[in-house]
Amino acid sequence: MGLGSTAKKIQLVSDRAEQMYKQVQELQGRIVNLEEEVDDTHDTVKKMDHQLTEQRALLLALAEERGLDGEEILAEVAIDDLDDADDAAETAEETTDESSAPSGE
The missing domain is CATH 1.20.5 (Single alpha-helices involved in coiled-coils or other helix-helix interfaces)
Structure with missing residues (x-):
């Protein structure tokens, strides 16, 4: 080198x-x-x-x-928000289950 x-x-x-x-x-x-x-x-x-x-x-x-009763109103809204979130999660889960199911062809 x-x-x-x-x-x-x-x-x-x-x-x-x-x-x-x-x-x-x-x-x-x-x-x-x-x-x-x-x-x-x-x-x-x-x-x-x-x-x-x-x-x-x-x-x-x-x-x-x-x-x-403002606190009661806020509690009701929080419950409604949780229900909406649960519904959205269930819908997403159902969509996932349907897309992963065998097509049956």
């Missing part, structure tokens, strides 16, 4: 290392941006959660002012 061949191999290794370094730098920048986006999303969710809590309190107060 001559010096020319060794120099060529060293140059190839050096080029690869430089490419990998650039990729790592790019990846690091993407991770930093992602962390910032996650932080922003977290702040937004916290604000929305706080606003939702305020709105719920306001709606319950309005319901009480009109002689309605």
Whole structure:
């Protein structure tokens, strides 16, 4: 093996290392941006959660002012939502069962 061949191999290794370094730098920048986006999303969710809590309190107060039991209404809605979710799950299960059944040909 001559010096020319060794120099060529060293140059190839050096080029690869430089490419990998650039990729790592790019990846690091993407991770930093992602962390910032996650932080922003977290702040937004916290604000929305706080606003939702305020709105719920306001709606319950309005319901009480009109002689309605807000908690009972919310419980009924939650039950209806569960029933709808159960119906959707059953429909999805039936569709899956029908599509996996033998065709009988």
